[in-house]
Structure formats: C-alpha cells, structure tokens
Amino acid sequence: MEVFGIWVAAFLTLCIYSFLYRDNPFYRFAEYLFVGVSVGYVFVLTTHQGFIPLAWKPFWAAITGESLIGLIKLIPICIGLLFFTRFSTQHQWLVRYPIAILIGAGSGLAIPNVLRANIFEQTRGTIEPFAAIHAGTLSAGEIFGAILMVIGVVCTLTYFFFSIEHRGPIKWVSKVGIAFLMIGFGSAFGNTVMGRVALLIQRVDFLLNDWGGTIF
Amino acid sequence: MRRQVPLILCFVFGVVMMLTQFSPHSFSQGIYEEVLSWALIISPFMLVLGTVTLIQTHVARIRRRTEHWQYSFIIFAGILLMVVIGIPFGPQHPIFVWLFNNVQVPMDATMFSLLAFFIASAAYRAFRARTFEASLLLVTALIVMLGNVPIGDLFWNTVLSGLPWDNGLSDTKQWILDNPNLSARRGIILGVSLGAISQSIRILLGIERSYLGGGD
DSSP, X not given: OHHHHHHHHHHHHHHHHGGGTOOOHHHHHHHHHHHHHHHHHHHHHHIIIIIIIIIIHHHHHHHTTSXXXXXXXXXXXXXXXXXXXXXXXXXXXXXXXXXXXXXHHHHHHHHHHHIIIIIXXXXXXXXXXXXXXXXXXXXXXXXXXXXXXXXXXXXXXXHTOOSSOOOTHHHHHHHHHHHHHHHHHHHHHHHHHHHHHHHHHHHHHIIIIIIHHHHO | OOSHHHHHHHHHHHHHHHHHTTXXXXXXXXXXXXXXXXXXXXXXXXXXXXXXXXXXXXXXXXHHTOTTGGGHHHHHHHHHHHHHHHHHHOTXXXXXXXXXXXXXXXXXXXXXXHHHHHHHHHHHHHOOOOSHHHHHXXXXXXXXXXXXXXXHHHHHHHHTTTSSOTTHHHHXXXXXXXXXXXXXXXXXXXXXXXXXXXXHHXXXXXXXXXXXXXXX
C-alpha cells in the first residue's frame, strides 16, 4: 500500500508539472481532482471537528434525555439552516440572518482584539527600545535600528494618510515611506520565492529518492 | 423585518461579543464561549452551501457540454471519495489518511511549487530597475533570497574574503528583515488595523450594510 501511495503521489506530481510544457489533459485531471479532494477534506474536517462535537452530540444528549441543555443548540442549527433559503427566490432574504450574526460577532470580537494585538502591541514594540536607550543597555547599532524603526513606521503611515494632500515636506516623508515599503515588499517577495523553491526541492527530492527508490 | 432584524442582530451580537472581551467574569466568558460555539455550528452550513453551489455549477457545465465538461465528473469523484470515507468513519480512518497523505498533500505542495517557475518569470518582467524604488525592491529581494541559502554566504566568504566580516549576506538579510522590513510591516499593520476597526464600528452601527445585499 505504501509503494502504491508513492506511485499515486508521483503520478499526480508529474501530472501537475506537465503544465510547465503547456495545458494538457493530465494537468486538468490533477487540477480538478485537487479541487474535489480539497473540498471533500474540508467538508469532513468541519463536520467532525465542528458540527458533530458542538451541535450534534449535545443535541443527541438532549433527545436521549441525558442533558436537556443541549436543546439550546437547536437555535444555531436552525440559524445555519437558513443559509439554504438562498435556493428559494421567495425566501432568500432570510439568508441575511446567519450572515448578520456571523459578521456582527466577528466585528464585535475584532474591535478590542485588533486594538490590543495590532495597535497597542505594535506601537509598544516600536517605542519600547527607547526605554532601553535611556537605560543605556543598547549598542550603537541597536540604537540606530530603533531610530530607523520609528522613522520607517511614521513615514509608511504618512504614505497611507490621504486626508491631506501630499505636498511639500509631507511629500518627502511619504517618499521615504515608499522606500521602506519597497524594502518590505522586496523582503516578502524574496521569502515567498525561497518558500516556493523549497517546496520544489522537496518535490524533486520525492521524485528522485522516494519514487526513484521504488524503481531502481 | 427583512433588513431591520438582521441589523439589530448584528448590533446585539457585536456589542455582546465586544463586552465579553472586557470582563473576565465567568458569566461573560460563558456567553463568549457559547456565541463562539454558535459561530462554529453555523459555519459548516456555509461550507455545505458552497459545496452545493460548486456541484450546481458543474452540473450546469455538464448539461451545457461546455469546454472540458468531462472533468467536472472528476470533481464529483474527489468530493464523493473523501465524504463517503470521511463522514461515516471519521478523519482518522486509514483510507482517509492515505488519501490525504498520497493525493492531497503531494498535489498541494506541487501546485505551490509550480509558482516558483511563474514567480521567477513574473519577476524577470516586473523587476527591471527603471526607478529608484524598483531598484530598492530588486536589491532587497536578491539579498533576502541569497541570504536564505548557503551559497550566498559561500560567495561572500570566498569572493569577498578580503572584507573583515564573515557571513555578510545572511547578516544583512537578517538586519533588513528585523529593521526596515519590520518598520514597513508595522506601518501597514497599523493602517490596516485602524481601517478594520473603523469598518467594524460602521458595520455594528448599521452604516455599512453591503453584506445584506440588494433588494428589500
């Protein structure tokens, strides 16, 4: 079974790489299979890790009389079922109810958490080294890095500040912001390329060693 | 009824979830966990709706005999294969695990590794050092890419062996990632977070209603 699995994986890998030549039936077969298998996988995982333990089991316990509190799970089940009103032109407005609940809960959670994690923590991380500068525990290079950090953050934010026209000194500050952004995008691009190349190396290693090992 | 009730639901769920973040009381935490479990119960219905829509789209493709319609059967086969094994026997079943390890994982890795080729050709076209900003992006990406692989430091230590600084490329890469790159990222994170908070407030107050869709 293990060798068969390696052959299946190798066949599908070669099917996908055949796209480097041009679009062909082998690539399309793998592409469509990938979509189907991925949808099926997410469906199974969501059912077994979300719906069954959180809704079905408590609800079943309520039906069998073990714990009546599980009946409350009928409410989110019914709200979830409202998604299927999408298929009825007369009742499709009901789909707004579950969407409104999910969006409302998500927005309510986002406000304090984004404020805490992304605004307070990032601001603190930017200005915190200055306390160490005051205490005299940073080297010259680290002090330069801390000052550069503040300049970079302020200039990048200025570039995204559209409430005033970018003229005069603001224009130059935002130009420095663009330079920092370019360095950021360059780093992101470099890391992405290396990540993809690492995956390529891993697939080639699989074909040469794992699959090749079953042939030779 | 059709628009007001969803707006009220969105506001109530949002405010309740927001308030639970400010109180460590067991009652508040109980509400938080219950609403979170409701969201996890409602979400699988969205997935079912998405899957049904995918199936409907491909059934229509088969009916109309559009280009490559035969491959739609492969999507159905993929979904069916995973669901028929995964739903009754669970995601720990050996056949389900075998399908995941030998079909989905290799295809997922190969699809992403394929991007290494396209990202390289896209970079060749996009990264022409025409302006100062483009040059900055190009140089940063090159340093990050070369600093990530041993050959970068090998080149530095042999060709530039006269410099009193070993492993210069990986050190420069790390300095770029920790300073100018991080400051640009912090600027972006702060900007995006302020936007997310203002958008969340607009949604809760009913100013932003696009999620309700058109119609009455």
